[in-house]
Amino acid sequence: MTSTDGLEQVLKAASMRVTQPRVAVLAAVAANPHGDTETIISAVRRDHPAVSHQAVYDSLKLFASLGVIRQIQPQGHIARYETRVGDNHHHVVCRNCGKLADVDCAVGGAPCLHASDDHGFKIDEAEVIYWGTCPECQAELRDE
Amino acid sequence: MTSTDGLEQVLKAASMRVTQPRVAVLAAVAANPHGDTETIISAVRRDHPAVSHQAVYDSLKLFASLGVIRQIQPQGHIARYETRVGDNHHHVVCRNCGKLADVDCAVGGAPCLHASDDHGFKIDEAEVIYWGTCPECQAELRDE
C-alpha cells in the first residue's frame, strides 16, 4: 500500500474528497521534510502546474487538522510541514540560518508532558523547540 | 531601587540611551504580563500619547535582544511579552481562547536542555509550550 492509499483512507473516513491537489500536496510534504509553503507549492506545481496557492494552503490546513501532517512554526519563521507525526518528537532550530532538524526527546516516550503546575489547564501536547547553532553556522561564525 | 533604575543600568552598560519611550515600554510590559504589542502600545500611550508604534516595536526588540524581556509567540498567535526572564520557565496556551499562563518546568532547573541527538547543533535554549484547554474553556465547552 502506498502512502497515497493511506491518504484516501484517512480522507474518506472523514468524508473528505480525494482530489488531485490534495494528493499532490501530501506527496510534496512527504518529499520535502520541513519544507515551507513556498517549497510545497513549487513541488506540487512541477507535476500539476495549475494548482493554486490557495488549494495548497487549504490542503495543508486540512491535513494538519486531521493529524496527517504537522505544522512547525518557530518564532520569526514561516510555517513548515512534515509527515512524521504521532511520535512526539521535537525540533532544533538554528538561530543563524533557520535550519531545522528532528530530535527525539531525551526523557523517554512522552516527555515533559506534565507541568509542575498546570493552572487547571487540560494539557494535551508539549511542544519543544531547541534553539542553537547548526554545525555549518558554528564553523562559519568561527571563521569571521 | 525601582525597576526603572534597573533598566537604566542595563541600557547604559550597553551604551544605549535611556529615553522616555523605552522606560514607558518597559513599565508597560511589567504591568501587562503576557501582553501583546497592541496592549503594550495602548498602555504606553496612556501616559505618553505621542509615542509611535515603531518606537514600541524597536524598544521591545531591543529589550528582548538584551535579555531584559522575553518574547513569546505560540503558533497562530501574535507576539507577547513578559519581564520574567532568566528562570527558564515555560508556558501553557489554551487552544480555544489563546490564554497564556506560566509554568515552571517539572524536571528541575534547566530541563529538557539535552536532546537525545543534537545533530551537531550547539543548543543554548529549550523552549517548551504546553497546549491544552484552560479551566474557563473546559467549562464552556462542556456546556455546549
Add this chain to the structure above:
DNA sequence: AGACTTATCTTGACTCATTCAAAATAAGCA
C-alpha cells in the same frame, strides 16, 4: 548653561505570509 553629535523617534509607506469571497470546476453519488 549652551552647542553639538548622533542615537532614537515620528511619520507614513510598504512587505508578504496568510486569509477571505465569489464564481468556476470536478469528486462521488443516484
Add this chain to the structure above:
DNA sequence: TGCTTATTTTGAATGAGTCAAGATAAGTCT
C-alpha cells in the same frame, strides 16, 4: 450520464511587522 456540492481558482484584502527619511532629544563636551 447527470446532479449536488465540496473543492478549486482567481484575485482582492488583511494585518502584524518592517523599512526609510527627516525631525527630535539624550548624553557629551566646552
